[in-house]
Amino acid sequence: MPLKLYAHPFSSYCQKVLTALYENGTEFEYRKLEDAESMAELAALWPLRRFPVLVDGGRTVLEASVIIEHLHIHHPGPTRLLPDDPSAALEVRMMDRFFDNYLATPQQKFVFDRLRPEADRDAYGVEEARRALVAAYGWLDGVMAQREWAAGGSFSLADCAAAPFLFYADWTHAIDAKFAHVHAYRRRLLARASFARAVDEARPYRHLFPLGAPNRD
Ligand SMILES: N[C@@H](CCC(=O)N[C@@H](CS)C(=O)NCC(=O)O)C(=O)O
Numbered sequence: 637m638p639l640k641l642y643a644h645p646f647s648s649y650c651q652k653v654l655t656a657l658y659e660n661g662t663e664f665e666y667r668k669l670e671d672a673e674s675m676a677e678l679a680a681l682w683p684l685r686r687f688p689v690l691v692d693g694g695r696t697v698l699e700a701s702v703i704i705e706h707l708h709i710h711h712p713g714p715t716r717l718l719p720d721d722p723s724a725a726l727e728v729r730m731m732d733r734f735f736d737n738y739l740a741t742p743q744q745k746f747v748f749d750r751l752r753p754e755a756d757r758d759a760y761g762v763e764e765a766r767r768a769l770v771a772a773y774g775w776l777d778g779v780m781a782q783r784e785w786a787a788g789g790s791f792s793l794a795d796c797a798a799a800p801f802l803f804y805a806d807w808t809h810a811i812d813a814k815f816a817h818v819h820a821y822r823r824r825l826l827a828r829a830s831f832a833r834a835v836d837e838a839r840p841y842r843h844l845f846p847l848g849a850p851n852r853d
Contacts, residue, residue, distance in 0.1 A: 639664040639711070640691040642678045646841035648740060650688045651800035651834040652700045653707075658830035659791070660713025701732050704793045717793045728787040731779075731794035735786070738772040739801040741765075746808045750846040766809055773805075773815045780817035784824070791828065799825040803835065807850055826853065 641657070641664050643650035657664055667674040669687060681696050682689050690697040690706065697706045708717045718725045742765035749762050780786075786794035802822045805811070811818050825831050835853065842849040 637693050640667055641665070641688055642667045642669060642674060642681070642691075643688040644669040644841075645834070645838045646844055647687060648743075648800035648804050649686075649700045651803075651831070651838065652796045653688045653690070653703050654834040654837075655796040655799055655828075655830045656704045656707055656717055656793070658833050659715040659717070659796070660707070660711070662707060662711050662713060701729075701736065701793065701797070704796055708793070715791060717791075717796065719790075719792070724787070728792045728794045731786040731792075732797045734772070734776075735794065735797035735801045738768060738775075739805050740797075742768040742772070743801060743805045743808050747846055769805060769809050770812075773811050773818055776821075777815040777817045780821045786821075795825065795828075796831075799828070799831040800834070803853065804845075807845065807853075808847055 639662070641650075641653065643654065643666065645651075645654075645668070656662075667677060669675050669678060675685075678687060678689060679685055681691065682698060686698075688700055688703060690703045692706065692710065695706075697703050704717055718728055745765035746762055749757050752758075783789075785791050786798050798821070802811075802818070802825065806822060811822070813819070826835065
């Protein structure tokens, strides 16, 4: 039975999983959430309706990081997205948590705020998110001064997370030019074939970006 992925091409968390799937040429059935039928199936699987969701046989797997861990265990390929060494794997998971919690979460705050009715917007919360993003860019710049990929020398789960979150974070609150290591890392991620494919598949949806997609990348 093929893997089924419920996802939307423009979603950052979906691109995180798509990057992992493309990295290893893993076959799957793409249940695109722009189709009402796929959305109804997603709602039946996961009432919170957040995506991506993976179905592998009788098992429903939630959360992008856990989906990638599932792929690593049950559908491994040439790119080992988690190292065998438990201590090295901890570094990958720590960086993955950094990208989810301190890049994706504040970045989504801007986007979700813009989607609210104007009277319900949260200027204070958005300013907090902006400060968090700037602090995260600064911390990451120091880390990436020494590394090619997020957790060291090889592409991993953490890079699958970094790629879409840095991509959209720079659109949302531009990464200052002084963070040259973050910019160089973002360029390496954009040049990686697996992520470049996810970006290309999402091009037709750029008009959906509520903050106005810049004409680049
Ligand atoms: N913690 C979830 C987050 C997933 C998430 O936030 N997905 C967004 C799309 S990028 C979503 O489902 N948005 C729809 C909504 O919030 O209703 C994960 O790691 O997969």
